[in-house]
Amino acid sequence: MDGGPVGEGRTASRPPPARHRHGSLRVWLRYLHRADTPPAKGFRYGLLLLDLVSIGWIVAASFVPTTTVELTVDAALGLVLLGEFGLRLAASRRPWRELAKPLNLADLVAILSLLLAPLLQGALAFLRVLRTLRLLHSVQLIATLRSDLPFFKRNEEATLAAAQLGVFLFIMSGLVFETQHRTNPGIRNYADALYFTVTSLTTTGYGDVTLPGTTGRLLSVVIMLAGVTLFLRLAQALFRPEKVTFECPSCALMRHDPDAVHCKGCGAILRIPDQGRD
Numbered sequence: 001m002d003g004g005p006v007g008e009g010r011t012a013s014r015p016p017p018a019r020h021r022h023g024s025l026r027v028w029l030r031y032l033h034r035a036d037t038p039p040a041k042g043f044r045y046g047l048l049l050l051d052l053v054s055i056g057w058i059v060a061a062s063f064v065p066t067t068t069v070e071l072t073v074d075a076a077l078g079l080v081l082l083g084e085f086g087l088r089l090a091a092s093r094r095p096w097r098e099l100a101k102p103l104n105l106a107d108l109v110a111i112l113s114l115l116l117a118p119l120l121q122g123a124l125a126f127l128r129v130l131r132t133l134r135l136l137h138s139v140q141l142i143a144t145l146r147s148d149l150p151f152f153k154r155n156e157e158a159t160l161a162a163a164q165l166g167v168f169l170f171i172m173s174g175l176v177f178e179t180q181h182r183t184n185p186g187i188r189n190y191a192d193a194l195y196f197t198v199t200s201l202t203t204t205g206y207g208d209v210t211l212p213g214t215t216g217r218l219l220s221v222v223i224m225l226a227g228v229t230l231f232l233r234l235a236q237a238l239f240r241p242e243k244v245t246f247e248c249p250s251c252a253l254m255r256h257d258p259d260a261v262h263c264k265g266c267g268a269i270l271r272i273p274d275q276g277r278d
Helices: 025-034 040-060 067-089 097-099 100-113 124-136 140-150 150-154 157-178 190-201 215-240
Strands: none
Touching: 025 040, 025 067, 040 067, 040 100, 040 190, 067 097, 067 100, 097 100, 100 124, 124 157, 150 190, 190 215
C-alpha cells in the first residue's frame, strides 16, 4: 500500500505521506488503529494496557466500600477513557454507525458511570463492570497478538474462551449485587455476589446464599445455563487436541493439526507457517 488513507478493512505498511500528516487527524488515527507497523502496534498495545488497567481498577474497587478517593479516581479514569473513546470514533469512517454497535454502547455506559460516580455517590456503580467487555473488543488486536506472541498463537481459542467466561462472571456478579444487596442479607458486597455467581455457574449450590423471588430464580437460571455453556467451551478449548488456525486455500477449512501437510477437508497441500519447536 502506498501509505494513503487507511480504509475500514485495510491496513497500511507505513505512515501516511507528508501531505496527510498535518491535514487529517482521521488519517493518522486510522493508521494507528489499523496499520501493521511497529509504531501502530505499539499504540494498540498501549490501548490494551489502558483497558487492562481500567478493568483491573473497576474489579478491585468493586470489593471495597465507596470512598471519596475511589470516586475521584473513577472520575479521572472516566475522563481518560472518554478521550480514548472519542479518538476511536474519530478513526472510523462512519462514527455514528460505530457508536451504535452494542459493545461500544456498553463501553460508553460504563465510561459515563465512572464520570458521574461523584454525583451518583456509588449508585449504579455496577454499570462500571460493563467495561470488562473491552476484553473482547478488537479483532485487529487479536491479529497483532497472534503474530507477535507465540503463546497466544498456540492458545488463542482457550484465551478467548477464558476472557469470555471472565467477562460473564463479573457482569453477572454486578447484576446480582445491584438487584440483591438492598434486600438480601446473603449479598452484602460484590464478593458475596461473585461467590454466588461462581457456585451457581459450577452447579455446586452450597445453599448458604440464594436469590429469593421469581426474579432471583430466573437470574439464577440464566447464570447456570449461560455460565455452564461458557465453562464447557473453555474446557473443550483446553483439553481437546491442539489445532492451529490456518485457512485452506481450496476449501477454506480453518482448523488443522500443527504438522498437517494436506487439508483433511479437500486434500489440498497446506503451507502452514511454523517457527519451529524446541
